[in-house]
Amino acid sequence: MDAPAFMKDSIIIADDDPQIVIALKLLLQAEGYKVTAVDNPSTLLEKLKTQEYALALIDLNYQADTTSGAEGLQLISKIKQLDELLPIIVMTGYSSVDIAVDAMKRGAADFITKPWKNDRLLAILSAQIKLRHSELKGQKLHQHNTLLRDEQRASHNNLIAHSASMQQLLSQVRKLAKSDMNILFTGENGTGKSLLADYLHQHSGRQLQPFISVNMGAISESLFESEMFGHVKGAFTDAKNQRIGRFELADNGTVFLDEIANISLTQQAKLLRVLEEKQFEKLGSSKTQQVNVRVVSATNSPLNELVENKEFRQDLLYRLNTVEIHIPSLRSRIEDIVPLAENFLMTYAKKYQLSPPSFTPEAIIALKGYQWPGNIRELNHMIERAIFLCADEKITVNDLGISQQNNVISNNGFDFSCATLDEIEYKIINERLALFQQKPNETAESLGLSRSAYYRRIEKYKL
Numbered sequence: 149m150d151a152p153a154f155m156k157d158s159i160i161i162a163d164d165d166p167q168i169v170i171a172l173k174l175l176l177q178a179e180g181y182k183v184t185a186v187d188n189p190s191t192l193l194e195k196l197k198t199q200e201y202a203l204a205l206i207d208l209n210y211q212a213d214t215t216s217g218a219e220g221l222q223l224i225s226k227i228k229q230l231d232e233l234l235p236i237i238v239m240t241g242y243s244s245v246d247i248a249v250d251a252m253k254r255g256a257a258d259f260i261t262k263p264w265k266n267d268r269l270l271a272i273l274s275a276q277i278k279l280r281h282s283e284l285k286g287q288k289l290h291q292h293n294t295l296l297r298d299e300q301r302a303s304h305n306n307l308i309a310h311s312a313s314m315q316q317l318l319s320q321v322r323k324l325a326k327s328d329m330n331i332l333f334t335g336e337n338g339t340g341k342s343l344l345a346d347y348l349h350q351h352s353g354r355q356l357q358p359f360i361s362v363n364m365g366a367i368s369e370s371l372f373e374s375e376m377f378g379h380v381k382g383a384f385t386d387a388k389n390q391r392i393g394r395f396e397l398a399d400n401g402t403v404f405l406d407e408i409a410n411i412s413l414t415q416q417a418k419l420l421r422v423l424e425e426k427q428f429e430k431l432g433s434s435k436t437q438q439v440n441v442r443v444v445s446a447t448n449s450p451l452n453e454l455v456e457n458k459e460f461r462q463d464l465l466y467r468l469n470t471v472e473i474h475i476p477s478l479r480s481r482i483e484d485i486v487p488l489a490e491n492f493l494m495t496y497a498k499k500y501q502l503s504p505p506s507f508t509p510e511a512i513i514a515l516k517g518y519q520w521p522g523n524i525r526e527l528n529h530m531i532e533r534a535i536f537l538c539a540d541e542k543i544t545v546n547d548l549g550i551s552q553q554n555n556v557i558s559n560n561g562f563d564f565s566c567a568t569l570d571e572i573e574y575k576i577i578n579e580r581l582a583l584f585q586q587k588p589n590e591t592a593e594s595l596g597l598s599r600s601a602y603y604r605r606i607e608k609y610k611l
Contacts, residue, residue: 158200159273161185162192162223163207163239168262172205175266176273189223196230197434202277208240208247217247224254232381232390235276239264307340307347308488311481313582317473318347324471325351330423332408332468333446335475336610338525341446344475345404354442357401360394365410372415373431377422383432393430395422395439402442408468409449409460416461423467443468450588450603474586477611478520478527480578485515488524492531493543505541514550521610574609581611 159176163169164187176183184201186192188210196204204227208220217240224236235257240247248259257276260269309315324331325348333341342361349359367375374383378393394403411419422428423443427436445468454460478485489507497504507515520526534547577595584590592602605611 158182158184159203159205160192160195160201161205162187162189164188164210165207168207175269179270181273189219189226192223193226193230196227196234198436200435200437201234202280203235203237203273205237205239205273208238208251217251221247221250221254224251224256228255229382230380233280235280237272237276307343308484308491310487311476311483313476313481314484317344317475320473321348322351324348324473326353328442329470330443330445330468331470332451332472333444333475334451334472335446335448336477336523337448338523339475339477340524341475342404342406344473345402345406345444345446348444349402349404349442352402352442354401358398359402359404360398361404361406362394363406364415365407367411367415369412369415372411373418376419377428377430379431380433383430387432390430393428395428395441396437398441399439400441402444405443405445405468407447408445409447409451409454413459413461416464420461420464420467423464450606453600453603476586478523479518480582482516485520485527486512488527489515489531492528493535496532496535500535502535503541505535505538505543507543508545510545511543511548514545514548518550570609573605574611577605577609578611 159181161169161172161183163172163185166187169185169187173183173185184195184199186195189206192204192206195201206220206223206227208217210219220238220240224238227234227236232255236255237258237260238248238251238256239260239262251259257279258272260272307318309318321344331345331348333344335341345361346359349355362376373379374387374391374393376393376395378391378396379387381387381390405419422439426439426441428439429436451460451465451469455462455465478488486507493504493507496502515527522529530548530550533549534543538544538547577591580591580594584594588599588602588606592599595602597605
């Protein structure tokens with residue numbers, strides 16, 4: 149990934165000699181660098197607290213002490229406390245091996261004497277800035293790989309879409325992927341929201357950049373800022389090293405905020421700012437950083453109802469759902485059930501080095517008739533278990549653990565004469581949702597239900 153623009157061309161100079169500053173500015177600006185100049189250590193430190201630079205070029209001697217280099221050596225130590233990765237080039241009018249060695253020990257990257265040779269100075273600056281980019285990229289890569297190992301992100305190639313509803317949905321996702329709009333995926337637990345977020349990223353112009361997935365419900369209040377925005381060394385008791393947050397890791401790519409409804413109002417306010425301004429500060433730092441990310445989020449909760457109950461910020465919802473995409477439940481896409489089951493079967497047979505069994509006709513009927521409250525995630529776990537329970541390379545209904553009592557819809561259709569009131573209500577609401585393409589307002593109106601009554605039933609039946 150290319151380094152951000154500010155890392156390519158921002159250099160800060162500290163020297164109390166105006167002629168030196170003018171000469172350096174002319175040289176560096178001609179080479180395309182953006183230059184900030186200060187004439188004392190304290191001003192430089194204040195600048196570093198609020199702005200990001202690719203490199204610091206500092207004098208070792210200032211007005212308080214013009215020969216020993218003590219001020220400059222102290223300044224190096226203080227800079228490293230603020231930003232341990234910032235390259236520091238020191239310069240002095242008095243060539244001294246002892247001072248050079250001491251400067252290096254304190255963290256200086258290189259040492260030049262005045263008057264300098266332009267070619268050598270420019271070569272040193274270029275090399276150190278490239279090294280800084282490399283170190284930051286390595287730090288991001290390490291954290292990114294750790295996240296991938298922890299989360300075991302599923303491959304977008306495993307998407308199964310034989311049903312018309314899913315084919316239409318994937319077509320819509322591919323079209324929206326070309327934009328930079330924020331997307332909100334809604335749907336029941338286990339319907340594949342994270343898989344579709346990855347699918348969207350892989351079909352976008354950001355596909356070669358990071359895809360960072362965050363389970364928002366798993367982040368505690370106390371760790372929210374550190375996880376999302378990072379922290380600097382010493383920001384709190386256990387902050388022994390600088391940490392890059394999820395938004396910075398996702399720079400130029402996509403950040404996926406799963407279970408977005410599970411964060412507190414305090415966390416929502418902190419999240420809103422980075423969505424509105426594309427800016428944040430690491431915990432323990434006042435330095436504002438810019439970030440360029442696309443935000444994709446997901447929830448199984450009715451966010452509009454949460455907004456009405458003052459449990460979710462309306463302004464945050466508007467930032468998240470530029471486009472809202474509802475993912476149908478597995479029971480409403482019957483054509484996908486068996487292909488998904490067969491895909492999981494082959495995957496686990498390969499993983500455990502087993503001969504892949506097949507489903508009995510009765511097992512296929514049971515798979516199609518089961519209501520799948522846990523959706524694709526439940527099907528996945530069911531097949532993994534069944535592959536070890538089956539005998540004679542045939543998976544039966546008993547191996548699946550599906551009893552006929554669990555099925556509201558049989559292979560011959562729905563039998564109202566034997567169904568309970570809840571089963572009948574579930575059947576009617578489910579069919580009406582399909583008729584109105586999962587649109588809540590139209591579905592509720594057709595059933596003669598208020599919005600709150602409608603959502604109570606949606607929650608009750610996990611639709």
